[in-house]
Amino acid sequence: xxxxxxxxRYLITVxxxxxxxxxxxxxxxxxxxxYRQDPGLGLRQIYYSxxxxxxxKGDVPEGYKVSRKEKRNFPLILESPSPNxxxxxxxxxxxxxxxxxxxxxxxxxxxxxxxxx
Amino acid sequence: xxxxxxxDSQVPVFEEAPVELRCNYSSSVSVxxxxxxxxxxxxxxxxxxxxxxxxxxxxxxxxxxEFNKSQTSFHLRKPSVHISDTAEYFCAAxxxxxxxGGGTRVLVKP
Numbered sequence: 001x002x003x004x005x006x007x008x009r010y011l012i013t014v015x016x017x018x019x020x021x022x023x024x025x026x027x028x029x030x031x032x033x034x035y036r037q038d039p040g041l042g043l044r045q046i047y048y049s050x051x052x053x054x055x056x057k058g059d060v061p062e063g064y065k066v067s068r069k070e071k072r073n074f075p076l077i078l079e080s081p082s083p084n085x086x087x088x089x090x091x092x093x094x095x096x097x098x099x100x101x102x103x104x105x106x107x108x109x110x111x112x113x114x115x116x117x
Numbered sequence: 118x119x120x121x122x123x124x125d126s127q128v129p130v131f132e133e134a135p136v137e138l139r140c141n142y143s144s145s146v147s148v149x150x151x152x153x154x155x156x157x158x159x160x161x162x163x164x165x166x167x168x169x170x171x172x173x174x175x176x177x178x179x180x181x182x183e184f185n186k187s188q189t190s191f192h193l194r195k196p197s198v199h200i201s202d203t204a205e206y207f208c209a210a211x212x213x214x215x216x217x218g219g220g221t222r223v224l225v226k227p
Contacts, residue, residue, distance in 0.1 A: 004160075035217075040126060042207060043161075043217040090160055105151070106215075108160035 002027045006091050006109035013081055014117050021076045021112050023091030031094045031104065032074040033058070034066065036087040037111075043090065049074055081116040088113050119144045121210050123218035130198055131226050138193040138221045140208030148212040150191040152182055155205045155220075164206070167191065178202070198225050 004025045013019055025032065033048040035058075045058030049068040063085055065077040074093075078085060089112045094104035124139040142148060149168050153161040165176025172184040182193045191208060203225045208218040 040219050042121075042123075042219040045215075092161075105163050105166065106161070108153075108162065110158075110160045 002107065004091055004093055004107050004109035006089075006112045008112060009110065010113050012115045012117065015082055016080050019078050019081060019114075021078075021089055021091075021114070023074045023076065023109060024072050025074075025091075025093040025107070026072065027093065027095070027107065028071065029093035029095050029107070030071070031096055032068065033092050033106070034064070034074070034076045035090045035092065036060065037090060038087055046076065046089075078114075081114075083116050086114060086116045119146075119148070119210060119212050119214060119216050121208050121216050121218035123206075123208050123221050125221050126219065127222045127224070129224045129226060132200055133197050135194065135196050136198050136202075136223060138206050138208075138223070140191045140193065140218055142189050142191065142208075142210040142216075144189075144210060144212040146212045148210045150182075150184060151209040151211070152176065152180070152191070152193050153207045153209060153217075155207065157204070161207060164193070198223070200225050200227065 007022050030051045034046040035043040037043050044060045046064050047066040049055045091109040092106040094106050096104050120143050122141045130136045151166045152164040154164050155161045164180050165174045167174045167184045175181045180195050205220045205222050207220050
């Protein structure tokens with residue numbers, strides 16, 4: 001089954017304790033992206049990747065890091081989490097990046113709910 | 118700058134009644150438009166998309182949307198909702214970048 005898999009689905013952590021949210025897709029998609037969802041703000045893009053070893057900042061990149069060493073994986077790293085990073089996080093992928101046509105449909109993971117105390 | 122505005126944050130509606138979710142966008146370039154739905158505790162999935170051609174777009178689960186270039190709108194409609202349509206709905210525009218609206222929560226009441 002074609003899907004985007006995120007782990008963990010739920011996580012409670014404390015301020016300053018490094019954590020990684022993994023994201024993996026099995027569709028051979030070039031484009032991957034991370035979003036955070038907060039009430040009333042919709043989805044805001046954190047980072048995206050057009051292909052392997054190509055990553056760029058989205059709208060709200062502060063406090064996050066990403067890497068794209070393999071096509072299928074795009075982990076989100078919080079080096080020193082803070083309470084304002086408490087949110088629902090989504091990973092998504094599409095066949096091509098928005099720079100190619102803008103018409104590519106995103107496939108989303110089920111989400112990772114993170115609480116930072 | 119590109120932006121997407123969903124005019125209603127919450128829409129309560131009775132089962133079998135019609136529903137309309139409003140979406141307006143602003144962009145200096147041509148855009149592609151999307152509606153995504155998020156069921157409770159799930160990720161987003163595509164309802165429908167407008168790329169070009171007919172301005173009336175039909176999607177899954179009986180939803181449709183109409184692209185209105187002069188009003189820069191892409192409102193979503195369903196003539197008769199079911200309890201299972203309870204979800205959050207997101208409008209999105211892809212021009213220079215993909216931008217999501219703030220979402221509209223639809224609560225269908227029996």
